[in-house]
Amino acid sequence: MKIWLLEIDPILAKPGNILVQGDALIGSGKLNAPGDAKIEIINHSEASLN
Incomplete structure (x- = not known):
């Protein structure tokens, strides 16, 4: 099973x-x-946000 992750940099x-x-x-x-x-x-993708 593949798990896609999106990593978002800190923002202000x-x-x-x-x-x-x-x-x-x-x-x-x-x-x-x-x-x-x-x-x-x-997030409308299948990836999880991190």
């Missing part, structure tokens, strides 16, 4: 930043940066 997910460049911000509104980050790996 970080929340986003907002970079604003210019002379002025005028008016109303919001600048939103995501407060969470997620990495999702979905």
Whole structure:
């Protein structure tokens, strides 16, 4: 019996930043940066993830 393994290197997910460049911000509104980050790996193969 053969068993296939996929080895995934360590990875890191970080929340986003907002970079604003210019002379002025005028008016109303919001600048939103995501407060969470997620990495999702979905395995549709016959191999096992390690």
